[in-house]
Amino acid sequence: MGSFSEFTYTLDRVRETSGKNEKVRLLSEYMRGLDAEDAELAARFATGRSSVKGSADETQIGYSTIMGVLEGLTGLSGREVGRVYVKYGDLGRVVEEILSAKKETTLFEETLTLKEVAQSFEAMTRAKGKGSSDMKKGHLKALLLRANGVEAKFLVKILTKEMRIGLVDGLVEEAIAKAYDTDRASVRETALLLGDIGLLAKRARLGELSGVRLELMRPTNFMLAEPMQTAEEIAAYFEGRPLDGEYKYDGVRAQVHKKGEKVKIFSRRLEEITASFPEVVEAARSIAYDFILDGEIVPFSKGSPLPFQLLQRRLRRIENFEAAMREAPVLYFCFDILLLDGEDLHQRPLRERREALGRIAAGAFREASMKKVSTGEEVEALFRLSRTSGYEGLVLKDPESPYTPGKRGKSWVKLKEELDTLDVVIVGAELGHGKRAGKISDYTFAVRDGESLKVIGKAYSGLTDKEIEDMMVKIKALTIEDDGYFRTVKPQLVIEVAFDSIQRSGRHDSGFALRFPRIKRIREDKGLGDIDNIQEVKKVFESQRVKVDEERR
Ligand code: AMP
Secondary structure (H helix, E strand, C coil), X not given: CCEHHHHHHHHHXXXXXXXXXXXXXXXXXXXXXXXXXXXXXXXXXXXXXCCCCCCCCCCCCCHHHHHHHHHHHHCCXXXXXXXXXXXXXXHHHHHHHHHHCCHHHXXXXXXXXXXXXXXXXXXXXXXXXXXXXXXXXXXXXXXXXXXXXXXXXXXXXXXXXXXXXCCCHHHHHHHHHHHCCCCHHHHHHHHHHHCCHHHHHHHHHCXXXXXXXXXXXXXXXXXXXXXXXXXXXXXXXXXXXXXXXXXXXXXXXXXXXXXCCEEXXXXXXXXXXXXXXXXXXXXXXXXXXXXXXXXXEEEEECCEXXXXXXXXXXXXXXXXXXXXXXXXXXXXXXXXXXXXXXXXXXCCCHHHHHHHHHHHCCCCEEECCEEEECCHHHHHHHHHXXXXXXXXXXXXXXXXXXXXXXXXXXXXXXXXXXXXXXEEEEEEEEEECHHXXXXXXXXEEEEEECCEEXXXXXXXXXXXXXXXXXXXXXXXXXXXXXXXXXXXXXXXXXXXXXXXXEEECCCCCCCEEEECCEEEEECCCCXXXXXXXXXXXXXXXXXXXXXXXXXXX
């Protein structure tokens, strides 16, 4: 029986050491001793997840629930807990400190197991509707009462998805490879196909990695496109070979699985979003085959796409879902098929997959438009057509390429508006001025640099009043520190920013600054793992005709 205390003891040692190899060694040695089921849970929990990827619901335990339980357990006031919080900026460590002082409550209890923790998390997830908040609190309280300080710390870290032990997915994959004597490359490949790191650990433990296949109703990672700057660059890269030129649809990337009467829709982050799109489910049911399709759900009316923002209300499924459906009718533009009636097609060339897709798309399932292009002029002309028809740009695909889950390769390249945008994460916020006085509406944002984040600019324009209000609520909940003037915000909110150019600048720690940044949209579909990195910034900077070096002016 995998004990939770042994697991958390290992994670604490992983946290304390800064060397990556040592982290991998500690975790792999621990995992080697687990059975398949415990290996699944350990790998999942170690990456800060409480449920399998692709599940529709989560535990929904937030900061306020945890604070409430903590206050109830210890008799401390919110203010007193807050004081400890300021010391660490990490709720897990707060809980550890506070509960370690109350250790005697756990002395006569049986120690927790990984499986029991998983069962409690499931119970929290299942609690829904009226009274659910109290039920969730009850489950959390019961767990914390049985936990020692270190265990309590990690329970909270998993529930808040804030591990902060320097254990990115890649290192857990390495530990799995090492623990079960498998080569790193095949672990990586299988990880991308499987989507969920827990399932990966389980299959590796059972020695079944080579047998992993695509499976209906289990999401796989999406194939991604590499950005290129101009039509000429694209034509030159492919040496004039014919490409599939598709419109770049602006909606929600979606993988639709159908098996008999059952239909599931998964988002790009592999979350289940089926309930948000009943008409897509209906349309899927009307198709006679079983399948896994890839495409984009687009709000669409009278022959034209509608603004992407209209989908937000449907995704959140908040009040008045019927009205949201009427306001934003959708079509599913499918551009790929990975599995058809039990036949795995994902390694076949795109031209064959496209042919199969043509045979089944129907009704609200529209086949994405596709035109063969090979020269720079043809790419440019199709790009213009896409823009005048209300689309975002183009995705150009090599018709000979297989579908590679989770990879951003050059088999698919994207061409957006000339004016580029970057996906960045908000790391700080301030009160605005003028019309926005009193509202937290100036955002400081960052791009990725290896495993750290580097600030690249600040923006305040582009959001509607309603969006600013929504952002305020989120930013307050994610504030790590507030000095009255500047809030440091947990990096979670991804926004897409447009700008006129990039310049070198000593103002931010990235060494670059965006000129005239404005928020194009909030990217709820993206997480910290999806933001652009500093290489992308450098690439855009280098490709600019006029390179401004602020320091040299
Ligand atoms: P971006 O979100 O700007 O990084 O652009 C990549 C995204 O474009 C993909 O993740 C898809 O959601 C979306 N997309 C829109 N149309 C297509 C298409 N025809 N083929 C592939 N991806 C597409």
